[in-house]
Amino acid sequence: MPMHARQLRWGVEKRLEFIEFRLFWEGVINRSDLVDQFEVSVPQASNDLSRYDKLAPNNMLYDKSGKRYVRSPSFRPVLTDPSADDLLVQLQAVGARETVASQTWLSSTPPTDSLPTPHRVVSVDVIRALLAAISENKALELHYQSMNPDHPDPIWRWISPHAFASDGFRWHIRAYCHRDNKFKDFLLSRILKTRNLNESQATAKGDRIWNEYLNVSLIPNPKLTESQQRAISVDYGMKGRRIDIPVRKALLYYFKKRLRLDVADALDRPQEAPVIIENEEEFDSALKEASA
Secondary structure, rough: OOHHHHHHHHHHHHHHHHHHHHHHOEEOOOHHHHHHHHHHHHHHHHHHHHHHHHOOOEEEEOOOOOOEEEOOOOOOOOOOOOHHHHHHHHHHHHHHOOOOHOOOOOOOOOOOOOOOOOOOOOOOOHHHHHHHHHHHHHEEEEEOOOOOOOOOOOOOEEEEEEEEEEOOEEEEEEEEEEEEEEEEEEEEHEEEEEEEEEEOOOHHHHHHHHEEEEEEEEEEEEOOOOHHHHHHHOOOOOOOOOEEEEEHHHHHHHHHHHHOOOOHHHOOOOHHHEEOOHHHHHHHHHHHHHOO
8 A cells, every 4th residue: 555545544544533532532523623633624524524424323413503513322432442541641741741742632621730750861862872772682882870889980881772661750771781791770861871882692582580570469458447448449440359460570679669569568557558469478589589
């Protein structure tokens, strides 16, 4: 299929999904919504609405007085799988004033804010070098500032990177360190600069801790009241008061810190640590293995 044909099909599909999005979340759609969102002509917007009506003939009704389409009582999504999480991501972007906020498909957004987090500066050149090393399966030399008291100053070291990872606040590169002879994480913002690419014998397949998962079983903190435990069970979508979350063994440390599971026993108020790890012995064993 020619490129322009694929682009056209993709554009039509996105506009049809937009129609369904507006109908599901806001209950109304009209031609001007499509014109404003996608900068298409009025005839094209009319064609898109007609096309959607043929795809889902029971999903919208035309309101003559309002000159718009409204969601019908029998509405059922046919092109999308509406998700509260997806919508909240859009609202979070709006609250954080991110550039993608302009891409939200809501006609208007409710008052929204997002807790700011300190921005860590990452060099564009560093990212490009890491991408090249991963793509070519090469080793890369980098100037890295660690927090190891034995190395207070930046040092040059060779790594063989194979994956990016985020703990929700910081981005790391997962790599084989040829200086320490093991796979480990390097914080992107502490990579000061890079130089040289070289052949590497280390591959992602050799990073067993990255490739293996542990099912972390979370349960409501038993120090909570019975009704509070029921609420937490609903909050986390638990079944039988438990939820199993597969986590890469290499990310267990960050998982524990993110959910404050590392301080659950020390907190005076169980409400501050609403969930605990049920398979704690298995978790600690895997964590120790990953930290070795």
